[in-house]
Amino acid sequence: MGTLFSKALNMGLLIKSPKGTDLAKAALAQKPAYVADEQLLCRMVNAISDLAILSSDVIHIETAYSAHAKDFQVKVFNADTNYFGIYKPIFDRAVYLDNSLAYEQLRDLEDKLIELIADAKDKAMGAV
Secondary structure, three states: OOHHHHHHHHOOOOOEOOOOOEOHHHHHHOOOHHHHHHHHHHHHHHHHHHHHHHOOOOEEEEEEEEOOOOEEEEEEEEOOOOOOOOOOOOEEEEEEOOOOOHHHHHHHHHHHHHHHHHHHHHHHOOOO
C-alpha cells in the first residue's frame, strides 16, 4: 500500500471492503454533511461563474472568492462601462459561504443575475 493511499485511507477519503477493494461509492456515502454542503455551495459558485463567462458580451459580471473570509463577491457592470474613470457597479453582493443561509443566498443571487442578464440582452437587441 502506497503512502498517498494510506493517508487517504486514514483521512476517511477511501475505505476498504472486507476483501480489501476500494469502495469509492461507500466512501462518498460516508462523507460528513458539511462536506456535502460545501460541494453544493461550490457547484453554485461555479454556476454563477459560468453565467459571468457566458454573458460577458452583454454584461460584465466580476466574481471573487476570499478564502480567509469564506466570502464570494459578485459585482455587475454594464458592458459599456469605462473602467478608466470612476465607475460604479449596477449590482454588488457578497455571500459568506460559512453562513447557514449561504445556499439560499447563492440561489437568490443566481436568480438576480439571470434577471440582469436577460435585461441586458433585451437592451442589446433593442427590445427595451
